[in-house]
Amino acid sequence: MEEKINVTLKVWRQTSPNEPGFFEIIEANDISTDASFLEMLDVVNERLLDIDREPIAFESDCREGICGTCGLMINGQAHGPEKATATCQLHMRTFKNGDNIIIEPWRADAFPIIKDLVVDRSPFDEIIESGGYISVNSGAAAEANQIPVPKEVADTAFDAAACIGCGACVAACPNSAAQLFTAAKIQHLNLLPQGQAERYNRAESMIEKMEEFFGTCTNHGECESACPKEISIDFIAWTNRDFIKSKLRNPKKANYK
Amino acid sequence: MQKVSAEQKIKTRKEKLKKTRFRIKLPWPLSIYQTYVGKKWVMALTGIGLLGFVLVHMIGNFHLYEGPTQTHEYAELLRDLGGHLVPRTLILWLLRIGLIAAFALHIHSAYSLSKRNVITNSQYRGGRKYVVANYASRTMRWTGPIIGLYLIYHLADLTWGHFNPDYVRGDPYHNVVASLSSIPVAALYIFANIALALHIFHGTWSIFQSLGINSPRFNPYRQALAGIFALVIFAGNISFPIFVQSGVIDDRGDSIFETQPPGNSES
Numbered sequence: 001m002e003e004k005i006n007v008t009l010k011v012w013r014q015t016s017p018n019e020p021g022f023f024e025i026i027e028a029n030d031i032s033t034d035a036s037f038l039e040m041l042d043v044v045n046e047r048l049l050d051i052d053r054e055p056i057a058f059e060s061d062c063r064e065g066i067c068g069t070c071g072l073m074i075n076g077q078a079h080g081p082e083k084a085t086a087t088c089q090l091h092m093r094t095f096k097n098g099d100n101i102i103i104e105p106w107r108a109d110a111f112p113i114i115k116d117l118v119v120d121r122s123p124f125d126e127i128i129e130s131g132g133y134i135s136v137n138s139g140a141a142a143e144a145n146q147i148p149v150p151k152e153v154a155d156t157a158f159d160a161a162a163c164i165g166c167g168a169c170v171a172a173c174p175n176s177a178a179q180l181f182t183a184a185k186i187q188h189l190n191l192l193p194q195g196q197a198e199r200y201n202r203a204e205s206m207i208e209k210m211e212e213f214f215g216t217c218t219n220h221g222e223c224e225s226a227c228p229k230e231i232s233i234d235f236i237a238w239t240n241r242d243f244i245k246s247k248l249r250n251p252k253k254a255n256y257k
Numbered sequence: 258m259q260k261v262s263a264e265q266k267i268k269t270r271k272e273k274l275k276k277t278r279f280r281i282k283l284p285w286p287l288s289i290y291q292t293y294v295g296k297k298w299v300m301a302l303t304g305i306g307l308l309g310f311v312l313v314h315m316i317g318n319f320h321l322y323e324g325p326t327q328t329h330e331y332a333e334l335l336r337d338l339g340g341h342l343v344p345r346t347l348i349l350w351l352l353r354i355g356l357i358a359a360f361a362l363h364i365h366s367a368y369s370l371s372k373r374n375v376i377t378n379s380q381y382r383g384g385r386k387y388v389v390a391n392y393a394s395r396t397m398r399w400t401g402p403i404i405g406l407y408l409i410y411h412l413a414d415l416t417w418g419h420f421n422p423d424y425v426r427g428d429p430y431h432n433v434v435a436s437l438s439s440i441p442v443a444a445l446y447i448f449a450n451i452a453l454a455l456h457i458f459h460g461t462w463s464i465f466q467s468l469g470i471n472s473p474r475f476n477p478y479r480q481a482l483a484g485i486f487a488l489v490i491f492a493g494n495i496s497f498p499i500f501v502q503s504g505v506i507d508d509r510g511d512s513i514f515e516t517q518p519p520g521n522s523e524s
Contacts, residue, residue: 023383073385075386076383077386102383104382107381109376109377109378174378175374176374176377176379177374177377207294208292211292213377215373215376215377216293216370216373217294219394219459220389220394220395221394222389222390225389233466234471234473234476236466237471240298243292243295244289244294244295244298247288247289
């Protein structure tokens with residue numbers, strides 16, 4: 001049943017990366033409980049435009065929880081209170097009539113705020129880049145079933161590959177560490193037979209790139225609980241093991257750069 | 258224009274973050290310690306050593322329940338480790354040097370990792386909710402220094418005898434009873450052990466993650482093991498001030514040196 005609720009938004013407004021930001025209190029009345037959180041912000045923005053005010057800048061793309069573009073700190077929790085849910089999949093029925101909702105952008109030193117709720121997550125791209133890529137034509141992909149992969153391994157690698165790179169792990173981490181993101185990106189390749197050739201190189205270069213931007217893991221587990229894809233911190237442990245193994249291995253045998 | 262300025266900002270931040278890292282790459286294996294994951298690894302390995310020490314220290318202290326003579330014999334046993342094959346107290350000193358090194362590395366890695374995390378973290382202006390981070394994990398930065406400061410006091414009190422007018426060198430039973438029979442000292446001892454138990458609880462679990470000891474077979478037991486270990490250390494250690502205060506362990510009015518010459522009791 002659709003209901004209409006009134007909520008009070010406390011939204012972070014910031015005009016540019018170098019301006020100091022502030023909280024603006026906006027009344028959002030008559031919001032359908034069927035609306036998603038981003039649809040609610042759309043409605044609020046339409047109303048702000050109607051009265052000639054600057055709408056709230058926020059990022060979104062697919063709005064079905066698979067692209068990782070959206071991401072807001074809602075009431076002090078990354079992607080809001082719902083478990084395994086991206087901001088776009090969070091619905092207003094999670095909130096009650098008269099609720100106060102605090103909306104903040106991801107905060108980390110490596111994620112500077114571009115405007116309002118939009119942050120620059122390009123350090124993530126640099127981490128992925130440092131894992132290695134090929135820019136020459138290497139022909140068509142080999143037939144997938146040529147290499148046998150045990151079901152359990154494939155499942156576990158897929159759990160890691162589910163990472164959408166939204167940045168909630170960094171946002172939720174009290175140290176702004178990107179361990180869960182980096183571990184997921186490393187392990188979805190390191191677990192598979194196809195990824196073995198560069199396994200240790202990858203772990204080492206991606207971790208070292210990550211350490212240029214982010215904090216360090218203190219094993220709180222906040223990232224795991226904030227992750228919209230429920231990626232486990234087990235991947236962090238395995239990545240730590242790969243990294244240290246890489247450091248202790250014979251560099252010639254480890255295909256060392 | 259907005260985009261350019263954000264790129265500029267990230268570049269300056271990158272420079273700033275890079276400045277906090279080492280400029281000279283040290284040779285292997287010291288280069289491992291220059292990475293943060295490597296520091297966590299060192300922290301976990303030294304943590305294992307320190308946990309071992311805490312456990313053995315507590316078990317050794319149970320000799321207090323046997324009485325002054327047995328406690329003294331245990332202390333002498335530690336000095337005579339290695340029998341007559343090695344000079345007296347050599348093994349003990351080697352263990353002590355190892356312990357001091359473990360403490361130094363543990364503290365230095367904790368300091369540099371915390372420093373890094375203070376730089377990279379930005380605070381939420383509207384507050385934040387912790388979902389799974391527990392009290393122990395969030396207070397590691399506080400329980401650590403509390404234990405460190407207490408450790409200095411503990412050594413000054415029972416090893417160097419600075420705070421205790423009744424201190425008798427080489428008579429641990431008498432010194433422990435003389436110190437812990439004072440209520441403030443006993444309270445401080447219990448307070449420090451609360452900090453130690455919290456630190457051990459998160460630390461023990463954290464060791465598994467930092468070293469990558471992770472398997473679905475035993476993952477559920479890791480937190481339980483940490484809890485039990487912390488509880489055992491806590492219960493064992495606070496039993497001493499409690500039993501001294503309640504009179505179960507008392508001085509019995511005689512120093513062991515009245516029946517037994519002190520001999521060569523260097524440290």
